[in-house]
Amino acid sequence: MSFYSSVSELLRPVTQFKFSSLVNVSQVRNATKRVSGSRTNKNDSAGRRLGPKAYENTFVKPGQIIMRQRGTKIHPGENVGIGIDHTIYALEPGYVKFYYNPFHPYRKYVGISLKKDLDLPTPHFEPRTRRFGYVELTGLDATKEETRMSRKEFLATPKLKALQEEESAFAHKTIEYFKEQLSEYKDTVEDENMGAERLFKIYQLVTVGQPLEQAQIQATFDYLWDLKLAHNGADISTQREKYLNFVEKFDNTVSVDFSNLQDAKLFAYITPQARSAKKQEITNKLETSYSNKVLKASEKSEVMNLIKSPGIFSQKEQTDLTDTFLPKVLPLDVPGSIIEDVDTKKPPKGVVITRVYDAETKTLKVVGRPKEVYSN
Template sequence: MSLAKQLSGLSLGRSQLQVSLNNHINQVRFATKRAAGSKTNKNDSAGRRLGPKAYEGHFVKTGQIIMRQRGTKIHPGENVGIGKDHTIYAKEPGFVRFYYDPFHPLRKFVGVALKKELSLPTPHFEPRVRRFGYEEILDPVEAKREEDHMSRVEYLQQPELKEMKRRRKEKIAESLAKYGSALNEFNLGLSEEESKLAQERLLSIAQLVRVGQSVEEAGIQASYNHLYDLKLSLQRSDITSEEHDTSRQKYLDFVSSFDKKISLDADLNACKYISPEDKIKQQQEIQSQLKNYFNKLITKEDKAKITELIKTPGVFTKAEQHDLFVTYLPKVLPDSIPGATVEIKDAKKAPKGVIIRKIFNEETKTVDLVGKPKEAFLA
């Protein structure tokens, strides 16, 4: 038997011999272990649970997820929001609506209707329905059902919200009564309807002035709000077109005459109207009188007179009054005013009614005692 035949069936453990055609012996080495297969390659990952989580007509709460998706297969519509992973969630409590928008016919939207009988999308030129101004539910069954949909935080805040609403109503009633009594003092000869309209107008202007508008801007905004409410009443068919036109013209005529008689001062009290030309003249006259009290000690009588001049009804705004008070009635009179300081040599023997302060003297590098009489403190 040849050597190649003898070696062909021989296994030498970790290596194996091969014989070439030229009777040369070659050693071939193989792996010592089998390659192990991956355990995870055969198993698929868990599904992401994509798809709708609330369907057409379902009631959802604020923050509840409506749709999970990859990409915007469904686009966010009214009263919903979209997260960075394209999750669509409700921003208002209401009922789910899937719909197409006429302005985007190839896109499908999902939104939340605040009432069950409403459909989406809202017509383009109509205002969206909001939760503000909802009427109280008188039916106890419906009220209980609505109360059950409240979150715990919202439910616990109901007593505080009711108390705030009550205080707000009382404050509005007090303001209307105040403006009503002020109008009676001016003897404008208004009818009962015109008096009520004037009180509501003054209240609206005062509320707008509190948020930063001037009296003139607030008057324009109050007129716009009243006319817009008339327009909404016409759209709701509460009034006819003829009633709307009559009420609108009547209100404009009333405003044009009333605003030239009554206005509001810086403290939001009713005062006599002053034209812009007369207002400038009065401002100049008052400022010339105030200069007589500049750089001098202020007595109690002077302080009362300065306050009266600055608070002249209808002449200065709140910001202008503040600047004038800082100039002519500072909290502490400056040391440059004669009589605003008293020289003190011995702190133990200071006169009565003098407040001692220690001031560092830059020239002598020493601490000087300076007395300030009580008349120098105006605050």
């Protein structure tokens, strides 16, 4: 074959390609932009210096840091405190002790032992060692220590004094009020001052939710405890017996209704049997005469007087009876509580126009309701 014929074969157009099944064709894409290094990888924050700052048997002062940590890896033990960042610090001067508590065997604790030869934890049923060795202050140092206060206490002192004077004035006024009431029972009450103070103490306990019987027991305990502290360990058996006799006679002679202190009046003692019978009588009367009906103003006053009968119902029982027989709004099923045929534009006197839900038609309808269905 000549040179021209071989060249013509090469220049002839190709009409069909034949690829072998053994040949794999893949596309490779190369990067078109140079990658730069990250600057954030070059910075590093300083260490937090976590870990123990005082070791076993090291003497520390109050406020000194013992352990800095993240989380309670080491738990606070005796005579130490813990901050919001789990930092453990000393509350008393002493020696650092790391130990395990038998009640929490998987927790490690750190505490302060007031003496170097004492180990922690203190046995469960033994008292903790107290720090003695205080030096008595005298003269100007003692005055400074007695009058020392924080800035927060100093700023709150005027307000606290005003509240204290207000409470003292209220206590004096209340005790005098009870003395006036006790003047009617001079023949049976031996000591009016002691009786008035006892009534005031009971009043304070009742107003915070204690029942009358429990308040009487608490008032007796508080008086005897104050008497014991005042005599500083001396024999008070005579005064104790005298006061208990007075309390037994006083509580079985007179009592007072604390539901409304301004209108509170003393009344003769009512036995539990008589109170239960009177309670049942009043409840029956309320159910038969004042239940499921529209009450007039005079009838509402009668119901309230029955509920507020002195010494019969507790405060909770009075509240429940008031909600039952004197609700804020009477239910719709009470006879006479709905007036359907009423002029909504010019309602009669004593009628309130309102909307109620009709269960049959499942719609709202406008009706009139007497003012007596409302408590106010």
